[in-house]
Amino acid sequence: MNISLVGVGGQGILLTSEILSRTAALAGMDVKKSEIHGMAQRGGSVISQVRFGARVFSPIIINGMSDILVAFEKTEALRWRPLLKAGGKALVNNQEILPITVSSGQQPAVENPDSKLGEFFGDSLSTINAAALSSEAGNPRTANMVIAGALSTLTPFTADLWHEAMAGRIPAKLLDVNLKAFEAGRAAISAP
Amino acid sequence: MEHKVLLSANEAVAQAAYHAGCTVAAAYPGTPSTEVMENIAKLKDAIRCEWSVNEKVAAEVAIGASLAGARTLVAMKHVGLNVAMDPIMTFTFVGAVGGMVVIVADDPGMHSSQNEQDSRVLAKFARVPVFEPSDSQEAYDMTHAAFDLSEQFEVPVFIRLTTRTSHASTLVNIDPDAPRKEVVSKGYTKDIIRNVAVPAYARPMRARVEKRTEALRNFAANSEFNRVEKGDNHLGFVTAGISYQYVKEVFPEFSVLKLGLSNPLPVETIRNFAATVDRLVVVEELDPLLEEQIRAAGIAVVDVKTPLRMMELNPMRITALRQELLGDATPPPVQSTLDGLPNRPPVLCAGCSHRGVFYILAKLKATVAGDIGCYTLGAFAPLSAMDTTICMGASIGSALGMEKAGMDGRIAAVIGDSTFLHSGITGLLNVAYNRGTITTVILDNSITAMTGHQKNPGSGTTITGAETVTIDIAAICRAVGIKRVCEVDAYNLAELERVLKEELDAPEASVVIAKGPCVIATKANVGATPYVVDPNKCTACGLCFKLGCPAILRGEAVGKRFKSAIDPAACIGCDQCRQVCKFNAISPRS
Ligand SMILES: Cc1ncc(C[n+]2csc(CCOP(=O)(O)OP(=O)(O)O)c2C)c(N)n1
Ligand code: SF4
Ligand code: SF4
Numbered sequence: 008m009n010i011s012l013v014g015v016g017g018q019g020i021l022l023t024s025e026i027l028s029r030t031a032a033l034a035g036m037d038v039k040k041s042e043i044h045g046m047a048q049r050g051g052s053v054i055s056q057v058r059f060g061a062r063v064f065s066p067i068i069i070n071g072m073s074d075i076l077v078a079f080e081k082t083e084a085l086r087w088r089p090l091l092k093a094g095g096k097a098l099v100n101n102q103e104i105l106p107i108t109v110s111s112g113q114q115p116a117v118e119n120p121d122s123k124l125g126e127f128f129g130d131s132l133s134t135i136n137a138a139a140l141s142s143e144a145g146n147p148r149t150a151n152m153v154i155a156g157a158l159s160t161l162t163p164f165t166a167d168l169w170h171e172a173m174a175g176r177i178p179a180k181l182l183d184v185n186l187k188a189f190e191a192g193r194a195a196i197s198a199p
Numbered sequence: 200m201e202h203k204v205l206l207s208a209n210e211a212v213a214q215a216a217y218h219a220g221c222t223v224a225a226a227y228p229g230t231p232s233t234e235v236m237e238n239i240a241k242l243k244d245a246i247r248c249e250w251s252v253n254e255k256v257a258a259e260v261a262i263g264a265s266l267a268g269a270r271t272l273v274a275m276k277h278v279g280l281n282v283a284m285d286p287i288m289t290f291t292f293v294g295a296v297g298g299m300v301v302i303v304a305d306d307p308g309m310h311s312s313q314n315e316q317d318s319r320v321l322a323k324f325a326r327v328p329v330f331e332p333s334d335s336q337e338a339y340d341m342t343h344a345a346f347d348l349s350e351q352f353e354v355p356v357f358i359r360l361t362t363r364t365s366h367a368s369t370l371v372n373i374d375p376d377a378p379r380k381e382v383v384s385k386g387y388t389k390d391i392i393r394n395v396a397v398p399a400y401a402r403p404m405r406a407r408v409e410k411r412t413e414a415l416r417n418f419a420a421n422s423e424f425n426r427v428e429k430g431d432n433h434l435g436f437v438t439a440g441i442s443y444q445y446v447k448e449v450f451p452e453f454s455v456l457k458l459g460l461s462n463p464l465p466v467e468t469i470r471n472f473a474a475t476v477d478r479l480v481v482v483e484e485l486d487p488l489l490e491e492q493i494r495a496a497g498i499a500v501v502d503v504k505t506p507l508r509m510m511e512l513n514p515m516r517i518t519a520l521r522q523e524l525l526g527d528a529t530p531p532p533v534q535s536t537l538d539g540l541p542n543r544p545p546v547l548c549a550g551c552s553h554r555g556v557f558y559i560l561a562k563l564k565a566t567v568a569g570d571i572g573c574y575t576l577g578a579f580a581p582l583s584a585m586d587t588t589i590c591m592g593a594s595i596g597s598a599l600g601m602e603k604a605g606m607d608g609r610i611a612a613v614i615g616d617s618t619f620l621h622s623g624i625t626g627l628l629n630v631a632y633n634r635g636t637i638t639t640v641i642l643d644n645s646i647t648a649m650t651g652h653q654k655n656p657g658s659g660t661t662i663t664g665a666e667t668v669t670i671d672i673a674a675i676c677r678a679v680g681i682k683r684v685c686e687v688d689a690y691n692l693a694e695l696e697r698v699l700k701e702e703l704d705a706p707e708a709s710v711v712i713a714k715g716p717c718v719i720a721t722k723a724n725v726g727a728t729p730y731v732v733d734p735n736k737c738t739a740c741g742l743c744f745k746l747g748c749p750a751i752l753r754g755e756a757v758g759k760r761f762k763s764a765i766d767p768a769a770c771i772g773c774d775q776c777r778q779v780c781k782f783n784a785i786s787p788r789s
Binding site: 082112 | 205334363367368370441444513515518530532535537539540541542544546573576744747749751753761
């Protein structure tokens with residue numbers, strides 16, 4: 008299975024992709040994770056790709072080969088659609104972070120991104136409001152785990168396995184609030 | 200107990216260095232190599248490690264450690280190897296005592312680099328063995344093997360990583376609790392004939408290098424890292440490094456000769472493999488280094504038309520190769536992206552201390568020879584205040600060259616603190632000595648920010664957190680002969696303007712050190728009081744937009760112009776926009 012995670016620096020993409028990779032490893036699969044994050048700190052795009060299965064060769068997922076596109080930000084979902092295979096699922100966080108080119112007026116913002124997302128991804132689109140759900144769960148900084156929870160429903164792994172991967176990576180004192188956020192994301196996507 | 204852990208190749212190298220008994224490690228940061236040393240630093244009790252001031256010094260530290268009998272590692276990015284080549288080129292003559300491993304990480308496709316170059320070419324030039332791992336397991340195993348090989352043949356050994364191995368995590372079978380290999384230091388033996396490269400002693404060394412290269416070629420021919428994976432023999436692939444993974448992905452059914460130890464090239468192994476397949480194809484990332492050697496040995500190689508010679512390879516490009524060779528490849532259908540999407544370029548952080556200097560230099564219409572660091576972002580709109588960028592340290596020499604060419608107007612060199620200490624000092628010495636009149640602006644944020652905030656000699660602590668001297672940059676500038684040296688608060692725009700104007704117009708060489716800590720490194724961005732724009736005072740003049748601060752947003756439209764507004768979540772209250780505003784419209788939130 009091929010999963011691409013895209014967004015903007017500071018959104019917690021790398022932690023999410025690491026937990027996804029660890030979950031796949033716990034499931035006994037071969038797994039590779041590759042990322043480009045050089046400019047993350049300075050507001051640039053971040054992309055992380057995770058592939059797992061019986062045997063994985065290339066760490067890179069090419070255009071048209073992602074089973075799932077997880078976008079932490081709406082403009083990035085539109086930008087990276089070419090990665091998604093025909094019929095693949097798009098999981099999009101309902102957040103828009105304006106790039107400097109827009110806030111400084113050099114380029115226009117995307118007009119009505121929500122309808123563009125609908126047009127682009129149709130039935131394969133799931134959206135999630137990670138900011139709201141993470142605040143409800145107790146800490147707005149766990150928005151990435153809300154997204155991980157939503158993503159978990161699209162993967163072949165049990166919630167228990169995801170929990171185990173999270174426990175192996177997240178400091179004990181923050182684990183509970185992260186698990187709560189994860190469950191909130193899971194519930195939000197399962198509910199029709 | 201052995202078990203599988205997910206590691207990047209950078210992490211795997213660090214683990215292996217520890218397990219293989221490495222005791223001295225030196226590096227200068229550079230993407231994608233940086234995490235090698237960052238992970239070694241976690242093992243600081245076992246490995247003496249340092250951020251050296253540049254790659255040449257790092258290599259020299261490793262050379263000394265090797266001559267003293269210790270196992271040692273040095274790490275750098277591809278362009279860092281250019282800097283380190285001088286000592287390496289002669290140390291290959293002298294030869295290692297304790298195992299010396301050189302980690303060099305290439306960046307095909309230039310994700311975070313100023314150029315693209317294939318370090319294997321320099322390894323061949325230096326006549327040193329090269330390992331090319333294709334995943335983290337191999338990075339781990341090859342690092343072990345490289346230490347052994349280095350001692351067996353008395354030669355520094357290269358491990359060539361690339362972005363897609365350095366920054367990809369794959370499963371590695373290791374026992375993290377395994378005891379560290381007890382490598383007894385060989386100790387130091389004084390041996391002038393062996394260790395002093397003067398012509399009389401270097402000539403016999405030269406002959407030994409050639410003999411060693413042939414011995415290494417034989418070794419490579421029998422190495423377990425050079426292996427044939429038999430398959431359909433209509434096609435046979437010779438490949439190395441990450442390219443192997445793409446070949447296996449796209450041509451799973453065909454025979455492959457995987458070269459893990461690719462220099463010196465085991466030509467006879469390739470000849471034997473070629474004899475077992477109908478057509479031989481070479482797939483390698485960047486330069487046709489293997490292919491040219493194979494052809495030179497008279498072995499027939501398919502003349503591939505698919506362009507694979509520059510930029511990063513990926514399964515898509517190898518699929519194009521399959522289409523060329525077999526005509527049976529169907530690339531997956533690809534859906535379009537949205538036309539006219541706004542770009543998301545990196546920008547200087549909100550409140551970055553570099554911003555004001557560029558704002559003022561643009562205002563003073565200076566020609567700016569730039570350098571490499573976060574501050575290179577000053578080249579982009581709306582600041583657009585950097586005219587050139589070449590390599591680390593090049594700003595000062597090239598600014599002097601502009602002056603000597605008779606260019607009109609104000610000429611400045613702009614360079615960061617880490618870059619100045621890396622390779623700017625000699626350039627400045629040259630300006631003083633050769634009577635230049637340019638102004639060198641040193642952006643001193645006391646950290647190596649671009650590559651992830653590593654300590655440098657201006658930081659006051661070492662890689663391990665130990666306290667150390669804090670280098671006095673102003674004193675260095677005076678010591679190399681610059682008389683006009685001053686320090687300015689990088690956030691005081693009026694003072695910056697006054698000083699820069701005065702120094703740029705002065706008839707002799709000068710240095711302006713703009714001081715302001717990196718706000719990310721000092722976490723000044725956390726919990727700061729943001730500024731606000733009073734919409735009643737803002738006249739939509741647009742001046743503050745020229746700072747290019749990502750926290751300054753477009754507010755209410757006034758005709759074709761816009762008032763400004765500040766994003767309170769992004770603003771760190773650096774005060775620069777308040778100073779720029781002529782209408783007192785900006786102030787700290789009360
Ligand atoms: C020879 C070489 N080594 C390493 C690098 C990677 N690199 C790019 S910029 C930089 C450091 C910049 O630090 P500094 O000059 O202090 O500027 P800052 O990023 O802090 O603004 C490094 C290490 C490089 N480009 N070239
Ligand atoms: S990381 Fe530091 S030096 Fe780099 S742009 Fe941000 S504030 Fe400036
Ligand atoms: S004070 Fe002004 S320039 Fe500084 S971070 Fe805030 S908005 Fe940006």
